[in-house]
Structure formats: C-alpha cells, structure tokens
Amino acid sequence: MEARRGLGVVLLAALLLGYPFLDRALGFQTVHAVSDGMIYVLLALGLNIVVGYAGLLDLGYAAFFAIGAYAMGLLNSPVLGSPLYGHAWSFWLCIWLAAAVSALLGTLIGAPTLRVRGDYLAIITLGFGEIIPVAIRNLGDITIEVGGWRPIERLNLTGGENGVNPVGRPYLPGVPFETDPMPWYYLILVIGALSLWAMSRLQDSRLGRAWMAIREDETAADCTGVNPITTKLLAFALGASFSGFAGSVYAAKLQAITPGAFEFQVSIMLLCMVVLGGAGTLRGAILGAMLITVFDRVILAETTFFVRWLGRSLGVPLLATADLTLWRWFFFGLGLVLVMLLRPQGLAGRRVRPPREAEAEDAAEPAPAAPPRTETIPPWLRESAARAAAVDGAAPILAVRGLAKRFGGVVALNEVDLVVPRGAIIGLIGPNGAGKTTFFNVVTGLVPPDGGAISFEGRSLVGLRPNAIVERGIARTFQSIRLFAYMTVLENVLVGEHCRLESSVPGAVLRPPAVRAEEARARERARSLLAFVGLGDKGNDLARNLPYGDQRRLEIARALATEPRLLLLDEPTAGMNPRETETLTALIGLVRRELALSVLLIEHDMQVVMTISDRITVLDYGTRIAEGTPGEIQRHPRVIEAYLGTGYQPEPATGGR
Amino acid sequence: MEWWEVLVQQTINGLTRGAVFALIALGYTMVYGIVELINFAHGDVFMLGLFISLAWFTLLGVSSALGPWQLLTLLPLVFLLTMLSTALLNVSIDRVAYRPLRRSSRLAPLITAIGVSFMLENVALLWKGPAPIAYPDVFPSVDILREWFGVDSAIFITTKDILVVGATIPLMIGLHYFVTRTRWGKAMRATAQDRETAQAMGIDVERTILLTFFVGGALAGAAGLIQGLYYNIGMWWMGYQAGLRAFTAAVLGGIGNMPGAALGGLVIGFLSAWSDQYISARWTNAIVFSILILVLVFRPQGLLGDRTPEKV
Numbered sequence: 001m002e003a004r005r006g007l008g009v010v011l012l013a014a015l016l017l018g019y020p021f022l023d024r025a026l027g028f029q030t031v032h033a034v035s036d037g038m039i040y041v042l043l044a045l046g047l048n049i050v051v052g053y054a055g056l057l058d059l060g061y062a063a064f065f066a067i068g069a070y071a072m073g074l075l076n077s078p079v080l081g082s083p084l085y086g087h088a089w090s091f092w093l094c095i096w097l098a099a100a101v102s103a104l105l106g107t108l109i110g111a112p113t114l115r116v117r118g119d120y121l122a123i124i125t126l127g128f129g130e131i132i133p134v135a136i137r138n139l140g141d142i143t144i145e146v147g148g149w150r151p152i153e154r155l156n157l158t159g160g161e162n163g164v165n166p167v168g169r170p171y172l173p174g175v176p177f178e179t180d181p182m183p184w185y186y187l188i189l190v191i192g193a194l195s196l197w198a199m200s201r202l203q204d205s206r207l208g209r210a211w212m213a214i215r216e217d218e219t220a221a222d223c224t225g226v227n228p229i230t231t232k233l234l235a236f237a238l239g240a241s242f243s244g245f246a247g248s249v250y251a252a253k254l255q256a257i258t259p260g261a262f263e264f265q266v267s268i269m270l271l272c273m274v275v276l277g278g279a280g281t282l283r284g285a286i287l288g289a290m291l292i293t294v295f296d297r298v299i300l301a302e303t304t305f306f307v308r309w310l311g312r313s314l315g316v317p318l319l320a321t322a323d324l325t326l327w328r329w330f331f332f333g334l335g336l337v338l339v340m341l342l343r344p345q346g347l348a349g350r351r352v353r354p355p356r357e358a359e360a361e362d363a364a365e366p367a368p369a370a371p372p373r374t375e376t377i378p379p380w381l382r383e384s385a386a387r388a389a390a391v392d393g394a395a396p397i398l399a400v401r402g403l404a405k406r407f408g409g410v411v412a413l414n415e416v417d418l419v420v421p422r423g424a425i426i427g428l429i430g431p432n433g434a435g436k437t438t439f440f441n442v443v444t445g446l447v448p449p450d451g452g453a454i455s456f457e458g459r460s461l462v463g464l465r466p467n468a469i470v471e472r473g474i475a476r477t478f479q480s481i482r483l484f485a486y487m488t489v490l491e492n493v494l495v496g497e498h499c500r501l502e503s504s505v506p507g508a509v510l511r512p513p514a515v516r517a518e519e520a521r522a523r524e525r526a527r528s529l530l531a532f533v534g535l536g537d538k539g540n541d542l543a544r545n546l547p548y549g550d551q552r553r554l555e556i557a558r559a560l561a562t563e564p565r566l567l568l569l570d571e572p573t574a575g576m577n578p579r580e581t582e583t584l585t586a587l588i589g590l591v592r593r594e595l596a597l598s599v600l601l602i603e604h605d606m607q608v609v610m611t612i613s614d615r616i617t618v619l620d621y622g623t624r625i626a627e628g629t630p631g632e633i634q635r636h637p638r639v640i641e642a643y644l645g646t647g648y649q650p651e652p653a654t655g656g657r
Numbered sequence: 658m659e660w661w662e663v664l665v666q667q668t669i670n671g672l673t674r675g676a677v678f679a680l681i682a683l684g685y686t687m688v689y690g691i692v693e694l695i696n697f698a699h700g701d702v703f704m705l706g707l708f709i710s711l712a713w714f715t716l717l718g719v720s721s722a723l724g725p726w727q728l729l730t731l732l733p734l735v736f737l738l739t740m741l742s743t744a745l746l747n748v749s750i751d752r753v754a755y756r757p758l759r760r761s762s763r764l765a766p767l768i769t770a771i772g773v774s775f776m777l778e779n780v781a782l783l784w785k786g787p788a789p790i791a792y793p794d795v796f797p798s799v800d801i802l803r804e805w806f807g808v809d810s811a812i813f814i815t816t817k818d819i820l821v822v823g824a825t826i827p828l829m830i831g832l833h834y835f836v837t838r839t840r841w842g843k844a845m846r847a848t849a850q851d852r853e854t855a856q857a858m859g860i861d862v863e864r865t866i867l868l869t870f871f872v873g874g875a876l877a878g879a880a881g882l883i884q885g886l887y888y889n890i891g892m893w894w895m896g897y898q899a900g901l902r903a904f905t906a907a908v909l910g911g912i913g914n915m916p917g918a919a920l921g922g923l924v925i926g927f928l929s930a931w932s933d934q935y936i937s938a939r940w941t942n943a944i945v946f947s948i949l950i951l952v953l954v955f956r957p958q959g960l961l962g963d964r965t966p967e968k969v
Contacts, residue, residue, distance in 0.1 A: 057764045059771070113954050119695055119763050120953045123904070127946035130901070134943040264897070268771060275768060326783060333775030337754050340769045344761065 016189060020182045031181040037293040038188045039250050044273040044289035045195055045282065046242025051271065052280035053208060054235035055215025056114075057122035060129020061270055064102045064240040066262035068247025070136060071098035073164035073257055074157065091170035095248045102244020103237045110236040114229055129267050136259045137161055163258030167251045184253050191249065195242065198509045200282055202238075205508035205519070206494075206501045209487070211235050212280070213495045216484035223444055223478075225470035225499030225562050238505070265329065269296075272332050276339050278346025287348050292332075300325045372587045377594055378528035384563045385595035388473070395458060397422045397566050397598045398443070398474075403452035405435075405442055405622075412438040414622040415452070418600075420566065425592055425599040427613035427630075429606075431643050434619040436602045437479055440568050443600075444476050445469045456566065471499045475564035477555045479571045479602070485544035489535055489554055492543050493526040496561025526561060533557045533587065549580040556587070566598045567591070573605050581605060585612055606644070610634065618643060658811040666812050667934045668927060673818055673887060675926020676825040680880035681903035682910070682918040683832065684747075684873030690849040690913035691869045693763060697770035698750055700900015701777035702743050702874055706881020707891045708781055710739040711792055722797045732796075736824070739882045740875035747874025748867055756863075774897070781893035789892045792885040796820055817887050824883055828876065829919055836915065841868055849913065898942075902929065905949040911962020920960065 020031050043065060050058045075089045075097060089097075113124045140160020144152040158164070169177045170187070177183050202208050210231045213221035218228050251257045269292065277288025304324040311319025339346060398420040405413040412435045420426050428436050441447040443454055445466040454461045461469055475496075484492050501522055507515040530536050533553040538546065543554060552572060559567060569588070573581040585608050591597050592612075603609045609616060610630040618626040618633060620642040626633055633639055658666070681703050688696045713735045714720070723731060754769040799816045802808045836842035847855040848865045856862050884899075885891055906925040910917025925945060932941040952959060 055764075057767065113950065116953055116957060119693075119767055120957060122764070122767060123695065123908075124950050124953050126901075127949045130946050131943045134940065138937075138939050138943075268775065271768070271771075327779060329775045330779035330783075333772040333779065336772030337769045337776070340765050340772070341754070341757055344765060 020185050031185050033297060035181065035185045035188050035253065036250075037290065037297070038185075038192050039246050039253070040270070040273065040293050041286055041289040042188070042192055042195060042246040042249075043243055043270050044277070044285040045192075045199055046239045046246065047270050048274050048279065048282070048285035049199070049202075049211070049235050049242070050239035051274050052278075052285065053203065053211035053215065054232055055118070055211075056232060056236065057118060057125075057271075058236075058239070058267070059122050059126035059264070059271070060132070060267055061125070061239070061243060062262045062264070062266035063125075063129040063132035064106060064243035065247040065250070065266065066132050066136060066259070067102045067105055067240075068098040068244030069251035069257045069262070070158055070164070070247075071101045071244065072248035072251040073159070073167050076168035076252075077164045077166065078168065079159065079164060079166070088168045091168055091252055094168075094252075095245055098248035099241040099245040102247070103241035106237040106240025107233060110233045110240075111229075114232045114236065126264070126267075129264055133259045133262055136262075158259075159257075161259065163256060164251070165256035167255055167257065169252060169255075188249060188253075191245070196282060196286075201509050201511065202505070203282065206498060206503050206522075207231070207234065207505065207508050209491055209495050210498055212487055212491070213484050213498075215280075216486060217482050219446065219466075220478065220482035220484065221495065222466040223446070223470065223476055224496050224558060225467050226495065227465070227467045234505070268336075269332060272335055274346075276335055276346060278349030281346070281348055284346045284348035288346065291347075292335075295331070296328065300328060300331075372532060372534065372583070372590050374590065374594055376532045377590070378525060378532055380525050381529070381532075381560065381563070381595060385565075385597065388565045388596070395422070396420060397457055398600070399453075399455045400439075400443065401453045401455075403439070403442060403454065404450045405438055405447065406450055411622045413442065413449075413452075416619065416622070416624050418617050418624070418627075420598050420600055421614075423592065423596045423598055424614045425588070425601060425612050427609040427616040428600060428602045428619065429604070429609055429616060429633075429643065430619035430625075433621075435622040436619055437570060438622075439619070440476060440570055440600075440602065443469075444474060444568065467499065470562050470564075473563070473565040474568065475559035475562045475566075476568035477552075477559055477570055477572060479574065481548075481551045481555055483543040483551055483555060483558070485542070487543060488539065489530065489541050489543055489546065490523070490526055490539035492554055492558050493529055493561045494522055496558040497522050497525060500563055529557050529561055530554075533560075534583075549576055552576065552580075552584065553587070556584075560591070564597065566600065568600045570602045571604060572601070573603065573608055581608060588612060662811045663934060667930045669812070669814060669818060671927035671930030672923065673821040673926070674930060675906075675923035676821050677880045677884050677887075677922075678899070678903045678906045678925050679919045679922025680825060680828065680876045680883070681899060682906040682922045683829075683915060684877045685904050685907040686910070686912055686915060686918040687845075687869050687873050689907070691845065691852075691866055692755070692759070692766075694755060694766045695770065695904065696755075696873070697767065697900070698754075698773040698777055699747075699873065699877060700898075700903065701774050701781075701896035702747050702750075703877040703881045703884075703899055703903075704891070704893065704896030705746065705777060705781060706739055706743045706878035707792070707885040707895075708785060708790075708881075709742045709878065710735055710882035710885055711790070711891065713738045713742075714793065714795060719795055720793045721795065723795050728796075736879060736882060740878040743878030743881065744871045744874040747870045747877065751867065751870040756866075774900075778893055778896060781896075785891075785893065787893070789890050792889045792891050794889050796886045821883055821887055824879065828879055832872070832876070832915070835872070841865070845869060901949075902945055905945055905952075908949060908957075909952050909959055911959025914959065914962045917959055917961035924960075 019034065023029070023031050043061070047058060047061050050056050050061070072094050075094045076091060078088055109128050113121060116124065136158045137160060139157040140162070142152055142155045142157065143150060171177070175183045210221070210226045213224065213226050214228055214231050222228050273288035273292045274285050275288070276291060277286065278284025304322065307319050307322050307324065311317065311322065343349070396419045400416065400418045403413050403416045416439060418426070428439065430436055438447065442449045443461065445461065445464050445468070449462060456472055456474060459472070461472070464472070484495060487495070501518055503515045503518060527536070527539060530539055533556060535550060535554060535557065538550065543551065546554060556569070556572065572588070573584055576584065588599060588601070589612050592599055601609065601613065613630055615628060616630055616633045617624055618636070618639050625638045625642060626636045628636065634644070681700065684699050685696060688694060688699070717731060717735065719727070719731060750773055754773050755766045758766040758769065796817055799805070801814045801816065801819070802810050802812060836845060844855070844860045844865045845868065847858065847860055848862050852862055902925055903922065906921035907918045908921070909924060910919070910921030928948070929941050929945060932944050936944065
C-alpha cells in the first residue's frame, strides 16, 4: 500500500516535470493553459486554509487575488509603476511584496471582523470582495480638489476599467520568459510544490490543529486554550498572502489585468473547487481545482462540439446551435448544491463512519473501562502539579465574591460567594436552572459578569477571554460534551496542550530541532494522558465515533492536557451507567489526591457529590442558599426543601475518598 | 434645478427604490428569523419575479399602457399570478436545496443557496439572453404636479411613484396583520423564537417554514413586478445587486425583525439615491457594502433588533 502510493507520487512528479516536452512532441500547445490551471490550484490551496482548515466561509477570496495582481502591476508595470518610481521593480521582489500587501490587507479586514458569527463573516467577505473591484475601477483617475487647490490630479493607481497592460516580466539570465511558456510552467510548478509542502507541514502542526479545533467548535476551542481571534486571523492572513502571491504571478504571466477578472464569480469558482474536492484536505483542494479547470476549459467546449455535431447529424436545430459554455455558471451552481446534498465532505474528503454505526458497535461490546491506577499518572503531569503546589499553599486557589449575572429580567446569579481552597473538591449543586452552569461560564470567561470579583491564585479573572483563563490554569468540561468531533482522539488532547506549546508559522513549516522535540514531547504527553484515562488504544479514532462514556473521559483528558491547577467539571457523570460513574469518581479522586488538583464539580448524582466533595455550595434561583460539608448540607432544611426533597435519605458517610 | 429641488427629487427616488428593497428585505429577514439561513438566492427570486411577471403580461396579451378598467382587473391579477409563481419557486428551492440540510452546520445551506443563486441567474440568462430586456410600459405615467395640479416645478412625481408606494404599503400592512394576528403568524413567531419548543407545542415546524418561504417568495415577486413596471428594464444579473442591497437593509434593520427590514429598506434606498447624486454612482455599491460590513461588525443586532446572546 505504502509502496504503491510512493510509486504514484513518483509517476505524478515525472508526468508534471515532463509534461511540457510531451506537449511539444504531440503539438498540443496547452502549456499556457495548464500553467493557468496550476495558478488556480494554488488559489484553491490558499482558500482551503481559510475554508477547509479554519472553517471560515470566505466569499470574497478573489479580492486578495486582485490585490496581489494589482500590487504587482503598481510596482512593476511600465504604465503604472515606472511613472511613480522612475523604474520598474524586479518581478522577484514584487511577488513577495504582493503577498505581503495581501496579508496586510487580510489582517486589516480580518482583525475587526473575525469575531462575528460564521454566516455574517461570509457576508462581510462578500462585501469586501465587492468593494475591491469597485475601488479598482474607480482609482484609475483620481483628482482631489479642495477649493481650487488640487493636491492630486489625475492620478492613475489602477488603470481603471482598462486595467494594466503590460506588466513587467521576470528576468533570469538566459531564460526566455518573453517568448516561451515553458519557463512559466516550471516557475509555477516550483511555487506550487513548495506551497504544497509548506501546507502539508502546517496542517500537521500546533497551528493546523488549532484551526481545525476552531472549525469544529469555536467555544470549546476557546475554553481549551486556543485564542479564536488570533488563530482565525492567522488563517485569514495566510490565505490572503497565498492569494496575493498567486495574483502577482498571474498578472505577470498574463501580461494584462482587468478588474473584471476578480469578480464575485471567481471567488465562487474557487469555493466550488475547494468544496467539490473536499474542504480541509490538500488532495481535495488540488483535485477540485483540477476537475473544475478541466471542466471549464475542456469539457464544456468539447461537449458543445459534440452536441452540435449530434444536432447536425440528427437534424435537431436546437442542438446544432447549443452552446454549453453559456451554462457554465449553472453547472457550477448545480455542483455546489449537489456536493453539499450528496457528499458534503467532498470527493476526496475523509470518509466518516456514521455515528449510528459506532453506537451499535458500542452496544455489542460494552467498553470495560479499567479503573484508573496511581502508577498510570503521567509523570509530566505530576511534575507540573508539583511546580504549582510549590507556589503558595495556604491561600484559596479560587475566590469568588458577590458574583452577579442577569439575562434580561432573569437573575441567573445573585451575589454568589464561593471559595475553593487549594487541593479541595467543592461540589456545586442545586435544581435545574439554579445558575450552576452560568457560574461556570462566568468563571471561565464565556459570559461577562455584571458584578462581583473572581480571583484565581490572587489575581482577578474578570475581563479575560476564556483562552487566557485556561492559560492561567483553569480547565473545564461541558455539560453537553463538546469535543472536536472530526478530529482524532489524540488530536483532541493535543489541542489541549496548545497553550503550553510555542511553535509559530515558520517553525511549523521548517521544523527546526526545537520544534521537532516539542512536537514529539507533546505527542508523548498526549499518549500517556490517554493511557491514564483508559483511552490508550483509541488515539487514532475520530472523537465522534467514541462511545458516550469514553467521550466524557476524553473531555477530561483534554482538560488535563492544559495543565490546569483548577478543574471545573460540569456534570461529568451525566448519562453514565453506575460502573462508568464509579470509575470516573475514582479518577477525580485520584487526580486530586495525587496531583493536588483543585476541583469544582457540578453534579446531580448525590452519591458522587456527597462521597467526594470536601464542601458543597447549593444554589437556588441564582442565590447561594447553603454552604457546608456534605453532612451539613444533607441536613440543611432549605436544601431539603429546594433540592433534595423531604424523601431524601442521608447516606451514611462512606468515607470513599 | 435648485439645490433643494435636487434633494427632494433624490429623496423621492430613494423612497421608490427603498420600497422595493424593503419588500425583498422582508423575505430575507423572515427566512433568517425562522431557519437562520441567509437565503442567498432570494435576490434572484426577485429578478425572476420581474421576468415571470413579463411572461404573464405577454400571456394575457398586454404590451402597451393599460386602460382604467384593466388597471383595476388585469394588474391585480398579474400581481397575484406573479406572487404565486415566485412563492412556489421559493418553496421548491427550500424543499430541494435547504430542507435536507436543516440539521447540518449553518454554512452548508448557505453554500447551496449560493449554488441555487447561480443556477437561477443562468436560467434567466438563457431564457432572455445576456442583454437587458425591455419591459413594456404597461403602467401609465402621468406627471402629477404639472398635469393634475398645474404646478410648474422641476420636481418630477409620476403616477408610477404612487404605484410603488400604493402597492408596497398594503402588502406590508397585510404582512404585519398576517404575522401578528393570525394563527399561522403566531406559529411563525413561535418557531422563530424556539423551534423545538414550538414543535413540542404541536406546531408543524416544517409547514411553518414552508409558509415562510411562500410568503417571502410572494413579496419578492411583487417587488420584481413593481421594479419592472417602474423602470421598464430587466437584467439577469440584477438579482445579485438588488439582493445584496436588500440583505444590507435587512441587516441594518436587525435581521429577523420585520419592521426593521422595512425601515432598513427605506434607509438604504435613500442613502443609495443620495450617494448617486452627491458622491458618484460608481461608488454607491462600495458605500452600501461598507455600511453592511460596519453594521455586521459593530451593531450586528441592527437598528431595531434585540441583542440575543449565543447559547453556550
């Protein structure tokens, strides 16, 4: 299998390298067209970062293509650049400048807009994609007049409706870029191969994982220590720079650029390529770009010939004059609809087992979760816990005073006080709607408080983003499990380590020894953590295919991977059978005992809460109605009235921990 | 023309434009309110409304100005037929392209909506050819100030302006009554607030969604007909432009909010007319889209919408 794949790659490389000679021998004269197609592959690869990895629907991607092309024109065309600077700049410099300009504009447009919701962001990019061609059309002849004084008169920045023609060509001694399509072919091939290499490395790095986590569940990613804004911005800017790079090469190759070449339709065609091939995979983007280009340039025209010939031979005038190329956009639209309906993962997308199948399997062989053992605690986790414990033992790790939160007229939290001593397990109980999850959401930064103070290890958390709070050392799980469903179990845990790793874009691409070591260490840690929670043999499964109980434990493993000192667990045993509950309770107790981790626990299973909690806080209608040891809480009249019910029989203290 | 006459004239132009935007925007906002989908193909339903209404006129043998009796009989009939056609078109788009994706991510139906939009545009292009088509001048145009009141003014108000306002306002009042006073309207509002709870209360959610697409499509058809009667020209690409402006109007008013969509339509109508006059028609699109971006970033709940926190 591996050997066959290697052979395929070698054959493909040989075909790509030899194609111009083959073309010349057979007299096709298609080298120019194939090079143009490869530029579209490059664009599709760039858009794939934005749409496929980071999950941001970009409907104005062609705008960055335009910016790159015009940056090239402005700097290097004899009609635009030279009059401004006196001489045209070198192509080899301009391609990098064009990519930088596009990345800069991508950052400028992205920074304020990337916090809006996905579908709004799509419309914003579309608006941007409309504004850029309008600007290009209108900036060909600028005159500014202020009371008779004209600081700018008839300035031509973009060539207006006529576009820019010609654009400077690259110069290499002895290489005929002017007359021969072949140097262009190889230039674009080299650029494409380098891009592909860089992207495959990015995909499998700390950053690639962060993008995918954002795509899968932005809130969960934020609460796992991934900064959604900077992560998205990076994807957006990187995608833009790819587009700008491709645009500058395109401009120089075509020797002419007009505003019409960068309209909305181009953005949609690129989107078609990515979606058809399979968003989020390199193979998919390449396949989609090739299929659409071949369809657009070859199949539509050839089929028209065929249909006309058929019409003439059969004597059907309707067919004899048909022109399928007019149906181009109809087919692109149809393609988008059909792919989304029939195969949303795209042609080359990762085939995903339906979850139903996984459940059925689960029912057939109930996973016997081994109870966690002290020996399996990963040593690195012990070390990080030891470092944390050395800081300050006496002061409470979390102190919440007078926390208030209202949603409209509903008071979700009313002056709630809660203290978590270092190394303690504190239970938070109360009827449904009492404000327990809201309390978690406020402490973890998802919801801003209306009043009150939250101090973690002596420092205030109010106003911090969730990912910054994770970095401080608080990790959480969710009431309704929020894993990164289409990532593997191992990747889920690796995302947890994100905020403790450091590699950046150049590091992820070039992989110097330090980055390699960091990545190897991260994987080792993730594996040991999985072994600890009893998922050691499931690292390569998709998270969504795990049985329910395993998903709960994976979420805890992901939280532990952020190296927290305080763990917030939101109903960790909900929906578990008694045996799974027992295992999980033992796990929580073990983590606290061995790692001195503090735990704040929302739980409805009274057996669990009363067994492992040191103290319990009871909320009702957003107000704290009681606080005390499990024994005190069980006898507390208000708690019995509001929550436990008069029929509740206090369990004899079992001393389980 | 005096400066104030220019302003009044452009404001009247803005009002008629805005009325059409408002009718389209209502369709965007209703659908978004119920299924949280930006129905990208909606602008093209409007465009096809113009083409379809032309087909109905042709079918009924109308090609020149209507007489007084025909205005009272034929014109309402064509309104009805056009609205019915586009309503059915909109419903079938939902059935084919959006309904199977009801449980997918929010971006999946948006992508199919873009696909449908391209298909509809291409259908119009192949149906009527790439050049702009002439729409017969079936509605009589009378210069009201001069001919009815004998006032000699540079300002130009015609019976067509009256038509736009006179057709739009009853439609909006009817819609308002429908949504606030009828059982079906109540079902729509309940579904928009919480689909699951509405279902639990015995509301047939799928039928309510169908109804929403039906009403939205009908309004887009009416807008297309009005556009044709007023401007006497139609282009296969006009749905994209008008759709984006109308969507901007819906966002500006607060997406999901019906009075907001009407208000937003008028505001965008005025702004685009004034921009054409005082800045330059070439920049109007850039200005409208800048408004769209600014509203989405800084006030996503729009002018009249409520701020709804995302569920965690």
